[in-house]
Amino acid sequence: MLRKIGIVLLAAAGLLIVSIALGQGPRVPIPVDMAPGAERLFPDEAAVPEETAELMIASIAERHRGDPAMLRDAHPFAHGCVRGEFVVSSAQDLDPALYRHGVFAEPGRRYPVWIRFSNGSFQRKPDTEGDVRGMAIKLMGVPGDKIGPELQTQDFLLITNPTMPAGDPAEYLALFKAALAGEPMSYFLNGAPWNWKLGAFRTVIQIRGRAIPSMLNTRNWSAVHYRLSSPGHVDAPAG
Numbered sequence: 001m002l003r004k005i006g007i008v009l010l011a012a013a014g015l016l017i018v019s020i021a022l023g024q025g026p027r028v029p030i031p032v033d034m035a036p037g038a039e040r041l042f043p044d045e046a047a048v049p050e051e052t053a054e055l056m057i058a059s060i061a062e063r064h065r066g067d068p069a070m071l072r073d074a075h076p077f078a079h080g081c082v083r084g085e086f087v088v089s090s091a092q093d094l095d096p097a098l099y100r101h102g103v104f105a106e107p108g109r110r111y112p113v114w115i116r117f118s119n120g121s122f123q124r125k126p127d128t129e130g131d132v133r134g135m136a137i138k139l140m141g142v143p144g145d146k147i148g149p150e151l152q153t154q155d156f157l158l159i160t161n162p163t164m165p166a167g168d169p170a171e172y173l174a175l176f177k178a179a180l181a182g183e184p185m186s187y188f189l190n191g192a193p194w195n196w197k198l199g200a201f202r203t204v205i206q207i208r209g210r211a212i213p214s215m216l217n218t219r220n221w222s223a224v225h226y227r228l229s230s231p232g233h234v235d236a237p238a239g
């Protein structure tokens, strides 16, 4: 009898280990025929950000009910704002077809910048506690057409983690909904173990656990990819 229980427990443990190893999602499928440098829309890409924005606005209103001022949803608390100069690299070994676009086109070009360093958390808490931090760089005096109302600036947003927990807009919305309902684990451990989103969970733990002693000597990442060239231009080398 004891032997049978042992075998069942062992099998259950084995299944759990395999499931955890497989359940490293969310997995975002990329079509095999995607050309390097090409862009594609996610399913419901038009609707998902709209729903995300609506929920975000509702949650800010709820959080600040009765407050005279509303804070932004993410990165509301600044460590500080500094003024500086953004100097485009003059390195000769950069492939111009890949890298010399937009504000990076002219080697050695200088732009005045403002940089806002922030704590990502929407809750006020000691800066000694681990969490993601932001580095928002605003270049001034940038010519060219813009989609926003600020006609002479360009922003680069960076964070202190190389990746985001959720891999696409719908995944982010699902995580956001679970967090708003006060049940974030329902996003990570939803369904069968092999569908658990343990990759996302690991990223959150990694982000939350990392204390940042100083923003001035901490590496920052763009975390998501951006197109560096004109729309439709495919210039990344194959392979």
Ligand code: HEM
Residues within 6 Å of the ligand: 052, 056, 072, 073, 074, 075, 116, 117, 118, 133, 134, 135, 136, 157, 158, 159, 164, 172, 221, 222, 223, 224
């Ligand atoms: C699902 C994707 C994301 C959502 C929904 C989101 C949401 C937000 C929101 C609501 C704000 C406050 C904006 C304001 O009221 O001024 C914000 C700020 C910020 N976000 Fe994100 N964000 C996303 C992705 C990213 C990524 C990929 C990065 C960079 C790698 C980033 C970096 C920042 C930074 C640095 C700020 C602070 C900007 C400042 O200091 O003015 N975010 N984000």
